[in-house]
Amino acid sequence: MIELRYVLGGPQGGGLETTSEILSWAFSKSGYGVISDREYFSNIKGRHSYVHATVSATELPKHLSYPVDIVAAMDAETVFTHFNDLRDGGYLIYNSDDDSVNYAGIPSMEKDLRDRLGAQFKGLGLDGTVRSVVKYLQNSRKARVVALSFKELLMEIQKREGIVPSQASRYISTILVGAVAAITDINEESLDYSLRRRFTREDVYRHNKSMAQIVMGLVKGQFGSELKLEQPRISAREFLVASGNDAIAMAKIVAGVRFQAYYPITPAADESFTLEEYETLSGEGSLVVFQTEDELAAINAAIGAALTGVRSSVATSGPGFDLMVEGLGWAGQNEVPIVVTYYQRGGPSTGQPTRGGQSDLLSSVFASHGEYPRIVLASGDHEEAFYDAIDAFNYAEVFQVPVIHLVDKFLANTIATIPMPDLNNVRITRGTLAPKGLKVYKRFDLSSVISPRAFLGDYVMWYSGDEHDEYGHINEDPVNRINMFDKRMRKLDIMEKEIPEERRFSYFGPERPDILLIGWGFVKGVAVKAIDELNSEGMRVGYYHIRAFIPFPRESLTKLTKEVEANNLVAVEHNYMAQASRLVTMNTGIMINRSIVKYTGRPIYVHELVNAIKNMLKGSTREVISYGA
Amino acid sequence: MERKMKLTINDYKTDVWVDWCPGCGNFGILSAMYQALADLQLEPEKTVVVSGIGCSGKTPHFVNVTGVHTLHGRALPYAEGIKLANPGLTVVVNVGDGDLLGIGAAHFVALGRRNVDLVVIMHDNTVYGLTKGQASPTLTRNLQPKALPKPNIQDAVNPIGLAIASGYTFIARGYAARVQHLKELIKKAILHKGAAFIDVLQPCVTYDNIHTYDYYNKRVYDLQEEGWDPVAKSPEELPQKAAQALVKSYESDDRVPIGIFLVNPNVPTFEERYSQRLPNYLKIPPAREPIEVGGKPVISIEKFKDLFKKYVIELR
Secondary structure: OOEEEEEEEEEOOOOHHHHHHHHHHHHHHOOOEEEEEEEOOOOOOOOEEEEEEEEEOOOOOOOOOOOEEEEEEOOHHHHHHHHHHEEEEEEEEEEHHHOOOEHHHOOOOOHHHHHHHHHHHHHHOOOOEHHHHHHHHHHHOOOEEEEEOHHHHHHHHHHHHOOOHHHHHHHHHHHHHHHHHHHHOOOHHHHHHHHHHHOOOHHHHHHHHHHHHHHHHHHHHHOOOOOOOOOOOOOOOEEEEEEHHHHHHHHHHHHOEEEEEEOOOOOOHHHHHHHHHOOOOOOOOOOEEEEOOOHHHHHHHHHHHHHOOOEEEEEEOHHHHHHHHHHHHHHHHOOOOEEEEEEEOEOOOOOEOOOOOOOOHHHHHHOOOOOOOOEEEEOOOHHHHHHHHHHHHHHHHHHOOEEEEEEEHHHHHOEEEEEOOOHHHOOOOOOOEOOOOOOOOOOOOOOOOOOOEOOEOOEOOEEEOOOEOOOOOEOOOHHHHHHHHHHHHOHHHHHHHHOOHHHHEEEEOOOOOOEEEEEEOOHHHHHHHHHHHHHHOOOOEEEEEEOEEEOOOHHHHHHHHHOOOHHHEEEEEOOOOOHHHHHHHHHHOOOOOEEEEOOOOOOOOHHHHHHHHHHHHOOOOEEEOOOOO | OOOOOOOOHHHHEOOOOOOOOOOOOHHHHHHHHHHHHHHHOOOHHHEEEEEOOOOHHHHHHHEOOEEEEOOOOOHHHHHHHHHHHOOOOEEEEEEEHHHHHHHOHHHHHHHHHHOOOOEEEEEEOOEEOOOOOEEOOOOOOOOOOOOOOOOOOOOOOOHHHHHHHHOOOEEEEEEOOOHHHHHHHHHHHHHOOOOEEEEEEOOOOOOOOOOOHHHHHHHEEEOOOOOOOOEOOOHHHHHHHHHHHHHHHOOOOOOEEEEEEEEOOOOOOHHHHHHHHOOOOOOOOHHHOOOEEOOEEOOOHHHHHHHOHHHEEEOO
16 A cells, blocks of 8 residues: 555544544654644534544655545544445444444434434444444445454553553553554554653553553454555655644744734634744743734734834634734734734634634735735645745735735644755845934835835834824825825735745646646645546646735736636635635636535545546536535 | 933924814823923833824824824734833833723733733823714713713723722823823833823813813822822732722712822733743843844754754654
C-alpha cells in the first residue's frame, strides 16, 4: 500500500486527540506524510468526535477521502456512525463489550442520524445492535473485525502495572493505538518515540507502552500486517507536524509579531494560546498576547498597538470578525498595518461553530462601510498558510493597509506533516519609514501615495476616523477629500503592480485543460488529488487555485480561461453561492456557470469530488456534495 | 526634535479652531489639560491623547501632543493597545459619558480589572450633544432636558460606583468650572501608577438646561476640604474604604462631591503583571524590539527548530 486511510472515533474528551497524535507522530517519524482532520461537535465532553486521516508513502498528503481502510471505535456510537465509511475488506476495531448496545438507545446521537440508521438497518434486516452491524460488515462487506474487550484489557493493565481501577479508563486511547499499530505494522521505534513524546511522565509512558504492547500482541497474533505501508519515498530529513493554528502561530513569530489581541472563539483561539506559550520568545523578547473583553476591544487594541510600530494582529472567526469590522474601517481610513487571521467556520450567525466552511469570502472582501484598500489572502494548506502569514505582515506594512488572511476550520484543526520552512528566503519588509530628526512630521503627507510611517513616540502626529488633512486633523474640505481619498485608493494600483501575479494563484494540471476547476482555500489539496485521478484516467482537468482575492490574479485567470470552453469552468467551494466565482466575474468579466459546492461543514473528499466532476460531464451544472458524518 | 528648556501652556495648543459651543464645559476640561501637561512638562511625542466620538472626541486635535481620535466607545481598547505595546508613553483618554458608559461600558469595566497605567477623563454632561441632546447613561430618570421629547425613562449609572466596583485604583470627580482643582486631579491621575478615572461634571450649555453652571455651583463641594482621605493603605483596608467611597458616590441632589474618592496603591499595574511573565517587557517594549536583521527575520532556522522543537520530527 502507498496510502492508508483511517477513522478514529469516540466521545469528545475521551482521549481521541491523544490517539491521533501518537499515530500521526509515529507515521511521520517513519517518514510517511500524514494529514489528520478532526471533526467534533460544539461540546466539551460526550458528543461524537472523530479523526479522519490519510497516511502516504509518496507525498505529504493534503487530501482526505473515503472509504477508509480502518475504522477504530472507542464506543458504540462510532461503530454506528462510521460503519458505512469502511471499505470492503477493511478493518473494524471495536469494543466487544458493546456488542449488545442498540443504536436507538444512544443519547448523544443526533435524532436525524438515528432515523437514517433506522431506515438503513430496516432495509438490511439488522436488529440495530453493534453485534448485528459487525456481523453485517463481516458477511456482506468482507470486513476484518478486531474485537477487543476493553474491560478485559483494562483489567489486564491494572494487574500488570498496578494501576488503580479509577485511572484505568485513561488507557482506552492506547488500545486503539495498539490495534492500529499492529495492523499497519508501524515501526516499533517510531511508536516508542511517539509514546515518549506524548507521555513525559515516566510511569504514564510505561503504562501506555505496556497497554500498546498487550494489544499489539493480541492483534498481531490474530491478523497479519495486511495494511503495512510501503517504504516511504519522501525525501526529507525532518518534518513539522502541526495543526493549522500552530503553523500560523509559528509563522507569526518568524514574521515578528509582538502584539496579538483576541477574544476566545472556535476555531481561532488555539492560535493565540500557542502564541502565549512562546510569549518570551525564549527569554529574549516580549510578545504581548492580550485576551480582551470582546472582539471590538481585540481589533481596536491591536490597531492601537500597531500605531506604536509593533507588528500586531488578531485571530478570529466569523462572529468575531463581524464585530471587528468597524475597527477594520478605522484602520483602513488611517492606513494602519494590521493583520486579521480569519478562521472561517460554518455560518450564518453561530451556524456550525466547530465545522468548516468558506462562506465568509464576500464578507471579508467587502467588510465595513465606506471604501478603502485592503489585501485579502487565502491559504490552501499548512505550508501556504505559513508563508501567507508572513507575507500578510509584510504587505500590511509596505502598503499600510489592513490585511485579512483567510483560512478555515479545516486547516485550523487538521494536523499535517509540513516541510521544514525555508527561512533563508523569508524577508521582513517594513515599508517606508520616516527618517529621524524631521522638523515637521505629517503622517498623511500627500507628496507620496504611501506616506512614510512614524511610530507613536517618535513625533507628534494625529489620527482620526474622520476625513483628515496631512497632519491627521479633521478636514471636510472637498478638495482635501479628493486628495486623501485618491491617496488611499491608489494603493490598489501599487499593490497590483508590486505583488507579483504568481504570488496570487497556483495552477495544477495540463497546459490546455478541457475542464478547469477554480477553487481556493482548503479545496486545494483535494482538487489536486482529484484531477490527478481523473487525468490518469485520460481526462484533461486543471485546477486553478486562487491565493489572493485582493489583489486578484486577473491576468493569469483571464488567459487560462480563454483556452477552456466557457461551459467547462467549474467552481469548487465550501459555500452555497460559489462566492469566489462571483469575484472572478467581478474581476474578469468571465462567468462561471457550473459549481460543485459543499456546505455541510465537513471537508470535500476526493471520491465525491471525482464523482461530482464525472456527473458534470453528463450535463449537470450544479453538484451539492455532502459525504461525511 | 529640538526642545525648548521649558514648555508653556501655549506649546500644548494646536492652531486648530476649537469648535465647541461658546460656554461649553469642555473648555474648562481642555484648559485644565493644557495646564496639567505644562505643569508636568510632558514630552509631546511621548504623550498620547486618545478619544472616542462626539464633542469630547475632538479634544486630541486641540492638544499639541500625539492624538488618536478613534471610534465611538472604543477609545479604551485603543489606549490599552498603545500603552501595552509601548509602556513608555503617557496615555490620557478623553471620552464622553455615552462613549464610556453606554456603547463602551464593557471596556470601562475591563480596564478597571486590568489596572493599565492610563488616565480616563470622562466628559460628563448627561446628554449626547453632537447628535442633538439625547439622554446619556448619566442622566437621572424622569429628568427632561430641553431636547428630550419625553422625560428620561432609564436610570442613571453611577460612574464613580461602577469605577469602584470595576477596580480602578484612582477614582476622582472634577468640575469643569473649577479648572485649578481639575488640573490638580489630572496631574495626580497621570502620576498615579494604574488605571485612573476622573468623572468631570461638564455643563452642556446647548442641550442640558438642568445641569447648568448655576446648578453645580450651588451643590458642588470638595471631599478633601471636608477631610476625606481616599487612600486605602493596605489590601485589608480596601473593602471598608471602597464602601465608604461608594456611599459618597451616591450623594447627589443637594450636595455633589468632587475630589478624590479612592486611591488603591496595592494592586499591580497590568504592565507590572506582564513584566512578571516577560522579563524584558519594560526594558525593551514590544514596539521597540527588533524583528529583523538586514531584512531577515531575527529567528534563524536553528532558533526556529529550537523554539518549536515540539513540532519538529527528525527522521533517521
